Amino acid sequence: MTTKRALSEAQELLFYAYRAFTAAPDALLDQRGWNRVHHRLLHFIGRDPGIAVNELLEKLGVSKQAVHGPLKALVEAGLVETAPDAEDRRVKCLSLTEAGAQLESALSSPQFAMLGEVFAQCGPQAVQGWEAVMKAMAKRIS
Template identity: 55%
Template sequence: MVDLNISRAPSAPESDDARLRKAIELLYFGYRAFTAPPDRILEERGLGRVHHRILYFVGRNPQISVNALLGVLGVTKQALNAPLRQLVDMGLVATDTAAHDRRVRQLQLTVEGEALEARLTGAQMVQLEAAFARGGAQAEAGWHAVMEALVGAGR
């Protein structure tokens, strides 16, 4: 664990600034720990975090349109094009045209894509399960409330 009390004495009262900086540091270090296991799996295939996000949200939303995926990810078409094309070329994501409109491209995971997504997300689910078990139900509920507030603030 990283020592987050480097800049102040352990017995000193925590100012609002120090409290918020500690929260920022925990978020950074927590995210690094949360993404490390999937990053190692992705690296084996020459993929990165953007590929994981695509696999995750396509897996959670089968037949999602490319435009809807752009909205979920909050990226431009240019930013999505290369990694999505790579996943399609690797046989992890399949595309087809929507029955209601041939101009709409829909996405779904292939069997191989489902297996990779399950492995990536499964590693993170194990981490969250352990953290929630350690923190308890009240801490888990608080974490969800904080994350939802952050998501809402970013809109």
């Protein structure tokens, strides 16, 4: 059984780790007056080019209103392009432009480097444990 103190310490570690994980991309986003929502949009659109807006909203677990402003900013900045779906022209699909892919890479590269370094430092068994914990936590919202 895990004590309240141990859970509190785990919570703090998660807060500190997330702060370290987001520091570099947050600084880059701040230069544009943007935030983590913009990064999440770039990430998920980049991972699934041609994703329908409704699919994106479902993946993020947010409303259309929550992403309207940030998505509009990314489109206006020439980082995301929209196109009608080939089968249903009422469906709007999203893809990164070349500039959008470059920005997404600049935002994610420090995070990939950090994960790679930490995974190498901690070893495969720790990585498997971390993945198990992250997957179990992620399932709580699905």
